[in-house]
Amino acid sequence: QVQLVESGGGLVQAGDSLRLSCAANKRTFSNYNMAWFRQAPGKDHEFVAAINLSGNMYADSVKGRFTISRDYAKKTVDLQMNDLKPEDTAVYYCAARVFGRLSLARGDYDYWGQGTQVTVSS
DSSP: OOOEEEEOOEEEETTOOEEEEEEEOOGGGGGSEEEEEEEOTTSOEEEEEEEETTEEEEOTTTTTTEEEEEETTTTEEEEEEOSOOGGGOEEEEEEEEOSSSOOOOGGGOOEEOOOEEEEEEO
16 A cells, blocks of 8 residues: 655745655656646646656646656655745645556546645735
């Protein structure tokens, strides 16, 4: 069973930066596709970014502001968020896909963390 634990959320002002981190408990972590999704109040889960050994992908809404990275030794995946906007306010979830390619589809991911709240005030 893969366990994912997010950290790093908080309350910031527009224009500020935050760094989210997701820790995995599996040695085979390096083989997984990893992604960040978010869910704003009253909305569906939205793809944010994903990464695997071949590369990464981003939602258009965060491209140029957010950067996804991973540390294979520490088994973590980070999301550096710069120039935050009020519309970035959401619960951010880390997700792992064991098989297949990078995907922006929520249903393709097998394991999820509990989420961390990010609130951006204007």
